[in-house]
Amino acid sequence: MRQSVSRGLALLRRRHRMLAGIVDQGVVGIGNLAVGLLVLRASTKEEYGLYSLCYMTLILLNGFSNAVFAAQLTVSYHEHPRHDRDGFAASLLRGQMMLSASLALAGLAVALLLPEGVLPLDLRPLLVVSALACPAVMAHDFLRSYFFLVDRPFNAMTLDLLLVAGWAAGTLGLGAGPVPSHSLAALAAFGLSAGVAAGLGLALSRLPLRTGGGPALGAVAVAWGHGRWALGGAAVTALQNQGHVYLLGWLGSARAIAELNAARMLIMPMGLLIVGVGRTLTPAMARLAAEGRVAEMTRTANRTLAGVVAIVALYAVVMLLAHDWLIGRVLGGRYEGIGPLVALWTVVLLLQAVDANLSAVMQVAKRFRELTMINLWTVGPVLAGVIPMILLYGAEGNLVALAAGYVGITLLLWREAARAVAALESGAAAGRTPPPEPRGR
Structure with missing residues (x-):
């Protein structure tokens, strides 16, 4: 009886954490959507396209971090x-701060030193502001991940509420006053709000940042053992997920990017749902795997995937039935005719939901090398297919090629995730921590 009660309480705690993650991501999503719509409606398609490129690059760098x-x-x-965990977290945060400062300096050098023939004048101030925002955005995201990891979701939500409120208010205030465009105002407000939220997060976390250089470098070196493969995977995934947008800008125009991202904005709530679930699912599965409860971890992953796919599919049906009305009401008349892009984005989103779940399983099993190699095997064919599809069919062809690439990734991930679970089960049966993937291959 006592065992049943304990299992029930553990299940309630996991569901509570997952619900908190979804609500938190919903808060971020509402803010992101509100600011995006504000910039979209106050800007030309060209201005919104350039804003999308800079914001996407900032999020991309945060993904690498x-x-x-x-x-x-x-x-x-x-x-x-237990007594070493927060020291380990603080060491990683210090390493991330050094990386983000280096990236900011490199971004400033690019924005200020490249000649006008290489970097258009209207893009230069956006790049400067994005570079300055980079350290704050990375620190904020690390701290919210830390709070979810240590079962303090309300601290994470506090940071995100502060970020969203400051971002929206700053965009309105700066855009109506001293800043010449809402796109520049939105990027500046994002960086400033992230900095304030990160400062609060540091105060709430009480992480021992004043540790010696030796322990910090040691923790970073240990993390780099797997992190180098994760970084490679993130870089290749970025090429897969975002490279098509840059190709569209190169082969098409900023207007085409604006239409592509405007269509994605309509399905953004479901994309944020996937991210929110992942924020809590991966730590929960990592905890179960560390305790040797692999079967329970697998059930959690499968049930979560089924629930997310069902919700995304229902949203997709509603979106396909009402997209004309939503485009006119939400995006405005300038974006009429992007219904096919909305439909294609829903297909991509469903595939992304499956891939995110399988990738989380492989991360818990520390199969970062396999994740990198899967993406590496598929990114070349996908980008090679994107180029002629853009030239022939524009943004629609771009998304068709992207969806085809996700199908291939899903099949490969499914096979490797099954192997990863088998390795976890054998490690649990032997009573040891699951082994990482072999490094000598």
């Missing part, structure tokens, strides 16, 4: 003795 630092924190935190 997450691969090396936040993801390694998530999968390795519970393997450390």
Whole structure:
């Protein structure tokens, strides 16, 4: 009886954490959507397209940072003795701060030193502001990941509420006053709000950032053992997920990027649902795997995937039935005719939901090398297919090629995730921490 009660309480705690993650991501999503719509409606298609490129690049760099630092924190935190865990987290945060400062300096150099023939004048101020925002955005995201990991979701939600409120208010205030465009105002407000939220997060976390250089470098070196593969995977995934947008800008125009991202904006709530579930699912599975409860971890992954796919599919049906009305009401008359892009994005989103779940399983098993190689095998054919599809069919062809690439990735991930689970089960049966993937291949 006592065992049944304990299992029931554990299930409630996991569902509570997952619900908190979804609500938190919903808060971020509402803010992101609100600011995006504000910039979209206040800007020309060209201005919105340039804003989309800069914002996407900022999120892309944050993804690289997450691969090396936040993801390694998530999968390795519970393997450390309790008294060493926060020191490990603080060391990784210090390493991330050094990386983000280096990226900011490099971005400023690019924005200020490239000649006008290479970098258009209207893009230069956007790049400067994005570079300055980079350290704050990365620190904020690391700290919210930390709070979810240590079962303090309301601290993460506090940071995100502060970020969203400051981002929206700053965009309105700066855009109506001293800043010449809403696109520039939105990027500046994003960086400033992330900095304030990160400062609060540091105060709430009480992480021992004043540790010596030796322990910090040691923790970063350990994380780099798997993080280098995760970084490679993030880089290749970025090429897969975002490379098509840059190709569209190169082969098409900023207007085409604006239409592509406007269509994606309508399905953004479901994309944020996938991210929100992943924020809590991966730490929960990592904890179960560390305790040797692999069967329970697998059930959690399968049930979560079924629920997410069902919700996304229902949303897709509603979106396909009402997209004309929504486009006119939400995006405005300038974006009429992007219904096919909305339909194609829903297909891509369903495939992304499956891939995110399978990737989480492989991260928990520390199969970062396999994740990298799967993406590496598929990114070339996908980008090679994107180019003629863009030339022939524009943005629609772009998404068809992207969806085809996701089908291939899903099949490969499914096979490798099954192998990863088998390795976890054998490690649990032997009473040891599951082994990482072989490095000598």
